[in-house]
Amino acid sequence: xxxxxxxxxxxxxxxxxxxxxxxxxxxxxxxxxxxxxxxxxxxxxxxxxxxxxxxxxxxxxxxxxxxxxxxxxxxxxxxxxxxxxxxxxxxxxxxxxxxxxxxxxxxxxxxxxxxxxxxxxxxxxxxxxxxxxxxxxxxxxxxxxxxxxxxxxxxxxxxxxxxxxxxxxxxxxxxxxxxxxxxxxxxxxxxxxxxxxxxxxxxxxxxxxxxxx
Amino acid sequence: xxxxxxxxxxxxxxxxxxxxxxxxxxxxxxxxxxxxxxxxxxxxxxxxxxxxxxxxxxxxxxxxxxxxxxxxxxxxxxxxxxxxxxxxxxxxxxxxxxxxxxxxxxxxxxxxxxxxxxxxxxxxxxxxxxxxxxxxxxxxxxxxxxxxxxxxxxxxxxxxxxxxxxxxxxxxxxxx
Numbered sequence: 415x416x417x418x419x420x421x422x423x424x425x426x427x428x429x430x431x432x433x434x435x436x437x438x439x440x441x442x443x444x445x446x447x448x449x450x451x452x453x454x455x456x457x458x459x460x461x462x463x464x465x466x467x468x469x470x471x472x473x474x475x476x477x478x479x480x481x482x483x484x485x486x487x488x489x490x491x492x493x494x495x496x497x498x499x500x501x502x503x504x505x506x507x508x509x510x511x512x513x514x515x516x517x518x519x520x521x522x523x524x525x526x527x528x529x530x531x532x533x534x535x536x537x538x539x540x541x542x543x544x545x546x547x548x549x550x551x552x553x554x555x556x557x558x559x560x561x562x563x564x565x566x567x568x569x570x571x572x573x574x575x576x577x578x579x580x581x582x583x584x585x586x587x588x589x590x591x592x593x594x595x596x597x598x599x600x601x602x603x604x605x606x607x608x609x610x611x612x613x614x615x616x617x618x619x620x621x622x623x624x625x626x627x
Numbered sequence: 628x629x630x631x632x633x634x635x636x637x638x639x640x641x642x643x644x645x646x647x648x649x650x651x652x653x654x655x656x657x658x659x660x661x662x663x664x665x666x667x668x669x670x671x672x673x674x675x676x677x678x679x680x681x682x683x684x685x686x687x688x689x690x691x692x693x694x695x696x697x698x699x700x701x702x703x704x705x706x707x708x709x710x711x712x713x714x715x716x717x718x719x720x721x722x723x724x725x726x727x728x729x730x731x732x733x734x735x736x737x738x739x740x741x742x743x744x745x746x747x748x749x750x751x752x753x754x755x756x757x758x759x760x761x762x763x764x765x766x767x768x769x770x771x772x773x774x775x776x777x778x779x780x781x782x783x784x785x786x787x788x789x790x791x792x793x794x795x796x797x798x799x800x801x802x803x
Contacts, residue, residue, distance in 0.1 A: 417748065421767065421797075432661065440649050451712050518687050518707050519703060522758075525711055621757075622758060
């Protein structure tokens with residue numbers, strides 16, 4: 415007999431050696447809380463939505479609006495805020511719809527794909543926020559130099575010293591470095607967080623997908 | 628947080644459903660235990676995974692309309708939970724006595740050579756990846772390629788190719 419047929423025979427006889435739970439033991443289990451990866455992803459996603467929305471809210475207090483008025487960015491800031499809330503609603507809707515699609519009775523491949531889709535929605539939201547933050551940062555920085563007394567003085571000094579081009583290059587350089595550091599930090603954080611949480615899932619999904627090539 | 632939608636049934640229907648479910652699972656629990664022995668290395672993790680599978684089965688149960696056999700439906704949920712939903716806790720290492728559960732049965736029927744061969748094969752299976760384990764499991768449970776491909780979400784041809792690879796891998800371990 416082939417070794418594997420032999421193994422199969424042995425395997426199918428294993429029944430009586432397996433643990434056996436009673437009706438009551440199983441009954442108790444159905445009321446326990448799940449600690450599945452889907453639950454983790456759900457809570458982390460909610461936290462992410464809250465975190466990025468909070469940052470937005472905290473950053474836009476009354477004092478902030480006064481400053482924004484000074485640098486002639488008030489209207490633009492309002493527009494950006496409305497856009498960002500609309501997009502937040504869109505993402506939460508998309509997240510919820512994807513989340514509802516997760517079904518443990520799908521095929522393994524489909525289940526993995528749906529979970530990764532949910533996670534991708536949240537990641538897209540985070541990148542959207544970072545982009546928005548970057549754009550706001552650049553515009554505000556530029557506007558501050560143009561319209562705030564301190565900013566004007568700095569530009570004047572630079573112009574008098576005769577190296578205006580150099581000055582602007584310096585400003586661009588500083589901005590790029592600052593944004594790059596920020597992006598790397600956020601990226602690292604996500605790499606670590608989802609690396610721990612989703613590595614196995616991603617590997618398995620890749621394996622199933624490779625089968626299709 | 629439910630991973631699937633559950634309509635909240637009224638109290639009576641609920642009781643009935645609970646009873647039905649627990650009875651079905653009690654009768655078919657071997658399937659879940661077998662999945663647990665493949666995907667965990669100690670008793671505590673085994674129980675942990677069993678519990679998670681039970682919870683997932685229960686959550687999905689209202690959607691189970693009996694189009695397929697309860698056991699068939701269980702294979703899918705149990706494997707999906709083991710492969711995808713369950714988070715292994717890394718804090719525990721393998722305990723010695725547990726391994727024996729899987730081999731110790733009926734060994735008196737085999738000669739020492741056969742017993743050694745079985746042990747080698749079970750050890751080899753434990754070293755396989757999650758997907759490979761699932762393939763071996765479904766093979767050992769005598770599932771046809773149609774069911775295997777549907778459970779994993781790959782084509783039948785690919786299920787065959789992959790299965791042959793895994794089988795050869797196992798054969799080469801016992802006949803080096």
